[in-house]
Amino acid sequence: MMVESASETIRSAPSGQNGVGSLSGQADGSSGGATGTTASGTGREVTTGADSNGEMSPAELLHFQQQQSGALGGASSWVGVQGTGLTGRILQVPVSVAMMSPQMLTPQQMQQILSPPQLQALLQQQQALMLQQLQEYYKKQQEQLHLQLLTQQQAGKPQPKEALGNKQLAFQQQLLQMQQLQQQHLLNLQRQGLVSLQPNQASGPLQTLPQAAVCPTDLPQLWKGEGAPGQPAEDGVKQEGLDLTGTATTATSFAAPPKVSPPLSHHTLPNGQPTVLTSRRDSSSHEETPGSHPLYGHGECKWPGCETLCEDLGQFIKHLNTEHALDDRSTAQCRVQMQVVQQLEIQLAKESERLQAMMAHLHMRPSEPKPFSQPLNPVPGSSSFSKVTVSAADSFPDGLVHPPTSAAAPVTPLRPPGLGSASLHGGGPARRRSSDKFCSPISSELAQNHEFYKNADVRPPFTYASLIRQAILETPDRQLTLNEIYNWFTRMFAYFRRNTATWKNAVRHNLSLHKCFVRVENVKGAVWTVDEREYQKRRPPKMTGSPTLVKNMISGLSYGALNASYQAALAESSFPLLNSPGMLNPGSASSLLPLSHDDVGAPVEPLPSNGSSSPPRLSPPQYSHQVQVKEEPAEAEEDRQPGPPLGAPNPSASGPPEDRDLEEELPGEELS
DNA sequence: AAGTCTGTAAACAGCT
């Protein structure tokens, strides 16, 4: 497994022609990360560690193991947990993505398969799940504590306050140890598969654990508060002005930690359970309405370990004042809750920070920030590619690394295996870009990740030809001047706001080189249009003739990438010329109109309104009919000369006889 | 191994 860091790879990159050719290797190398522990191994490790401590009761151990196994249970468990309504706060990563758990795929595969947004969503989901399990566990522990305390009181054997405090202290220690183990497990989960940590980071999480969790030795300090250790915190509570019987004070406000946590991107729910890293929390279950109470929801008391059913708010208030009045028990429970919240906040802050670093490392490796306003420095000699990388975080006011807009959306474009993360790092010629060899439609990808590419210095995983075509097709007239193409590139992709000499030359080169780009002289001067026939034609290998490609497709499907856009692409791929006006109107300018699968879901304007070029779309039956119609001999195919100096570009409308083969193979090709 | 595709660089010509 390669653990070579990205930066090291860049430095060691051979100074080839462009100095970028090696970056694809860098991407692969960085994807592995310092992992090597299987999920099951991690779980065993944690469980064993807890057991060896000897401070976990059998019941607790069993429960903990259940929690662990639930977390390690693989894809079905994940989905199952979500489906059970255990919480609505878990990010809804698509099932297909969730299925790609570390138990099923290698880290490299995960990185290659998952797009940046998917990867982030997956990470967040794991975090959320683990935190949630932690909370669930704490909740159960609090219930036990509650019952324990209740039993003691009902037994008529009131223990001295000190004894009670000591018992709680021990329990607190136990909880914290459990939490540390849980954190270990969480971190291991994160480390083992999805991301690669820098070597100096590899040992970081565990080292930071003691910081994240309150050391048991610190507990007396916490418990001491403003009183003596073990002393019930009643005095302290009163001094803190806490009114446990009040209705306005939440546990959260009470639990404001003495050590202020860093700014967090989370919210703490009224019951003290923080949501994780997202605003997608389920507001339905804990929603605070004007007539509600933070501790009251779903007809029951949300006091930790209580869950007493109350018909209405009034009954709940009564219940709250009677059952949860200011006494030792409530105070102790409050303390526990405070600890829980504090620990979770600390942990969340650390995990959030780590996540940011991970995302930055994986997608927008931070380096010298270069605002877009900075003069571009075209380096004729080329290696500017790998020299400059703008941190995407700089592009966002909140400093967070913003994934593509489809980050957690159920529909995300598949980042095909092999494409990997090469393009993510903006390095090197990303050949075999997705729109050409895989199913991901460029327009769909762009539509979904528009904001991402617009702001992040990430090289789009498409060929120049695909991008040029997309640029042209996005315009109402389906034609652009060279300068307008330039503008589209810079407008749509932050990446192209630099290296102007390089990519502009490439654009010109592609325009001239590919027959699919037709230069048309019109009143505006020279504009470039797309000959869809040529564009489709130029794209081997065909699906029908490439078992390897078929295999790739199947494997791609098996990875659960059958998302909506993909299905749309598949659907349209069955009728690749379905939208081809040229099929309907041979001889017109229609062959320059958008029609390929790439336009699925594209923000493409409706067909031009300038008359002849806006025929209605064909239905599948029509397509089959048009296949025959289009075989009409063409005279203009070879004619790449600019069309008549009219507004309507009309290069070749129907192809030469050899296009028959093309037509027959197109459906399959569309899949590629 | 050969062919193809793609990206990059560069030279060159024509035009404004």
Place this chain on the structure above:
DNA sequence: TAGCTGTTTACAGACT
């Protein structure tokens, strides 16, 4: 003359 536009050639790397 400089800059832009467009064409062409060459080369390298990845992929089929």
